[in-house]
Amino acid sequence: MERFNFTVIQRFWAIAKSYWSSDKKWQARGLLLLVVILSLGYTGLSVVLNNQRGAMISALSAQDESRFWHTIIIFAGVLVAYAPIYAGYTYLRDRLGLQWRQWLTEHFIDHYFQDRSFYNLAGGAGEIDNPDQRIAEDIRSFTQESLAFALVVISSLLGIVAFSGVLWKISKPLVLFLVLYALVGTLLTVGIFGKPLVRLNFAQLKREADFRFSMVRIRENAEAIAFYRGEERESEQVKSRFDEVFENFKRLIFWQLNLNCLTNAYEFIPFILPAIVVAPGIFAGDLEVGKVTEAQGAFIQVFFSLNLIVARFQELTSFGAGINRLYTFAEGLGQVESNKGQEESTAGDSVKTDSTKDEEVQGTDSKERQDDAALTVAAAHPTITTEISDRLEVANLTLFTPNYQQMLVEDLSVELSTGEGLLIRGPSGCGKSSLLRAIATLWNSGSGTLYRPEPEQMLFLPQRPYMILGTLRDQMRYPHLNAELEDDKLHHILETVNLPDLDHRFGGLDARQDWSSVLSLGEQQRLTFARLLLNQPKYAILDEATSALDLENEASLYQRLRETQTTFLSVGHRETLVDYHQRILDLSANHTWQLSKRE
Ligand SMILES: Nc1ncnc2c1ncn2[C@@H]1O[C@H](COP(=O)(O)OP(=O)(O)OP(=O)(O)O)[C@@H](O)[C@H]1O
Numbered sequence: 277m278e279r280f281n282f283t284v285i286q287r288f289w290a291i292a293k294s295y296w297s298s299d300k301k302w303q304a305r306g307l308l309l310l311v312v313i314l315s316l317g318y319t320g321l322s323v324v325l326n327n328q329r330g331a332m333i334s335a336l337s338a339q340d341e342s343r344f345w346h347t348i349i350i351f352a353g354v355l356v357a358y359a360p361i362y363a364g365y366t367y368l369r370d371r372l373g374l375q376w377r378q379w380l381t382e383h384f385i386d387h388y389f390q391d392r393s394f395y396n397l398a399g400g401a402g403e404i405d406n407p408d409q410r411i412a413e414d415i416r417s418f419t420q421e422s423l424a425f426a427l428v429v430i431s432s433l434l435g436i437v438a439f440s441g442v443l444w445k446i447s448k449p450l451v452l453f454l455v456l457y458a459l460v461g462t463l464l465t466v467g468i469f470g471k472p473l474v475r476l477n478f479a480q481l482k483r484e485a486d487f488r489f490s491m492v493r494i495r496e497n498a499e500a501i502a503f504y505r506g507e508e509r510e511s512e513q514v515k516s517r518f519d520e521v522f523e524n525f526k527r528l529i530f531w532q533l534n535l536n537c538l539t540n541a542y543e544f545i546p547f548i549l550p551a552i553v554v555a556p557g558i559f560a561g562d563l564e565v566g567k568v569t570e571a572q573g574a575f576i577q578v579f580f581s582l583n584l585i586v587a588r589f590q591e592l593t594s595f596g597a598g599i600n601r602l603y604t605f606a607e608g609l610g611q612v613e614s615n616k617g618q619e620e621s622t623a624g625d626s627v628k629t630d631s632t633k634d635e636e637v638q639g640t641d642s643k644e645r646q647d648d649a650a651l652t653v654a655a656a657h658p659t660i661t662t663e664i665s666d667r668l669e670v671a672n673l674t675l676f677t678p679n680y681q682q683m684l685v686e687d688l689s690v691e692l693s694t695g696e697g698l699l700i701r702g703p704s705g706c707g708k709s710s711l712l713r714a715i716a717t718l719w720n721s722g723s724g725t726l727y728r729p730e731p732e733q734m735l736f737l738p739q740r741p742y743m744i745l746g747t748l749r750d751q752m753r754y755p756h757l758n759a760e761l762e763d764d765k766l767h768h769i770l771e772t773v774n775l776p777d778l779d780h781r782f783g784g785l786d787a788r789q790d791w792s793s794v795l796s797l798g799e800q801q802r803l804t805f806a807r808l809l810l811n812q813p814k815y816a817i818l819d820e821a822t823s824a825l826d827l828e829n830e831a832s833l834y835q836r837l838r839e840t841q842t843t844f845l846s847v848g849h850r851e852t853l854v855d856y857h858q859r860i861l862d863l864s865a866n867h868t869w870q871l872s873k874r875e
Pocket residue numbers: 399677678684702703704705706707708709710711
């Protein structure tokens with residue numbers, strides 16, 4: 277159990293330290309210091325308030341009017357200072373939490389897009405589920421909760437120091453009993469409830485994210501689902517995802533019920549124990565009546581400070597689960613060093629729910645075996661070498677699917693001469709798009725050398741047109757959104773790709789739309805072709821980029837492309853495409869290839 281807690285703390289620190297030692301560290305530390313000072317201030321004032329409450333009761337029971345009013349005046353005076361200090365404390369705490377969140381979110385987003393991690397993680401076997409939820413929600417709760425918890429720990433320590441003095445004066449055995457009682461309670465709670473609650477909270481986060489994702493997919497594929505009349509199946513699917521949320525939550529609240537039974541009984545004692553201990557002194561006339569209130573106030577403060585872990589255990593377990601999710605994500609992004617080997621048993625345990633534990637552990641094992649196997653395979657095989665050059669050429673290229681499961685092309689050598697068009701053909705599934713992936717350096721499983729120009733000199737038009745979120749102008753300028761282009765030029769290009777009234781239809785070049793829903797596939801293909809004609813890169817790679825167009829539109833676009841200086845490489849099935857290319861590369865299903873010149 278100790279080891280388990282230690283792992284979570286280690287993981288917490290691995291994520292947290294990046295901010296607290298970043299270039300923003302002095303600002304962060306300064307703000308934290310201010311928050312701690314304010315928390316010191318309000319703890320000090322609460323000690324005074326507690327004393328005065330006791331004094332007030334004593335004055336009332338002794339019918340001492342002037343002492344009563346005196347305490348009331350002090351009370352009011354302290355409150356005047358207490359209210360703004362406490363408000364300032366919560367404000368600055370939340371402000372610091374927000375700044376931390378901003379920094380950490382940007383840090384994760386930077387790593388997510390660095391080295392194409394978003395693509396590599398998506399292509400993996402899905403160990404890092406729902407990265408969107410991890411960035412949007414796990415980071416938010418991580419920063420808020422860690423700050424809230426750290427400050428609670430600090431104020432608890434202050435509370436212990438401030439109030440145990442008060443209590444010590446009233447009754448020493450009471451203090452000793454308190455320490456022992458809190459210690460036993462904490463060990464019991466962590467021992468019994470720690471593992472299952474972190475596990476269930478982890479699963480809850482995942483299942484909530486899966487459920488939400490299934491709803492997002494429906495929104496994105498609404499039309500296809502409507503055509504298939506797939507409502508029933510989709511509704512079943514969403515409901516079954518929600519059932520998983522429901523079942524896990526049921527288990528979670530059952531464990532919380534058990535925890536509450538223990539903590540409620542356990543937290544009841546502090547309310548009566550001080551009275552029992554102080555009562556004999558009062559009966560004997562040695563102590564004032566108000567001492568009961570004072571002792572009770574101090575006892576409760578010290579008790580809840582010592583009892584921090586038990587009192588906040590539910591939040592702590594969900595916090596721990598969030599830390600685990602964020603840590604595995606950071607590990608996947610290469611932000612923190614992977615120490616899988618050391619943590620194998622604990623990390624695996626910490627993420628499984630009771631009912632699914634066995635199958636998921638098996639799943640994890642087989643995933644790890646697959647990963648290990650993939651690493652062994654990758655180590656045993658060479659990878660494709662890429663060299664930046666002013667030409668586009670593959671030399672002796674043998675290409676496999678990732679993990680080397682399937683050979684796609686064997687010993688291919690071809691160079692693209694400037695101004696020339698090359699068409700790649702072949703049966704479906706033979707590896708045409710994969711060859712483009714290799715040229716784009718998305719895949720490197722295989723051997724041979726790829727000579728390619730700088731990425732900025734190449735533009736890829738993938739099989740499925742990609743419409744960005746933004747204006748029509750952005751759509752056309754993508755991926756160079758900062759390019760300054762005159763409206764006239766944009767209009768002219770729209771005409772060239774046979775979309776002359778597109779901007780009028782949607783309210784101008786600055787109109788914002790969900791372009792992938794409002795444009796037909798052919799219109800989207802023409803719009804991506806507009807990007808190509810605007811950018812005029814040195815090399816263009818077109819993967820069935822005109823497959824949804826009629827022959828006339830296709831011919832016109834290729835004609836325009838040939839008028840530019842761009843050297844292009846196309847993949848496609850249509851016979852008519854041959855007319856626009858000088859050379860043809862035919863790939864076959866048995867990894868052989870043939871290069872020919874057009875007659
Ligand atoms: N991420 C992947 N992991 C493993 N295999 C893959 C992956 N992506 C594609 N493949 C496999 O690689 C082979 C080649 O796929 P590719 O997309 O290159 O075919 P293609 O020739 O472009 O087909 P089409 O003409 O149908 O578009 C296929 O058998 C496909 O199943």
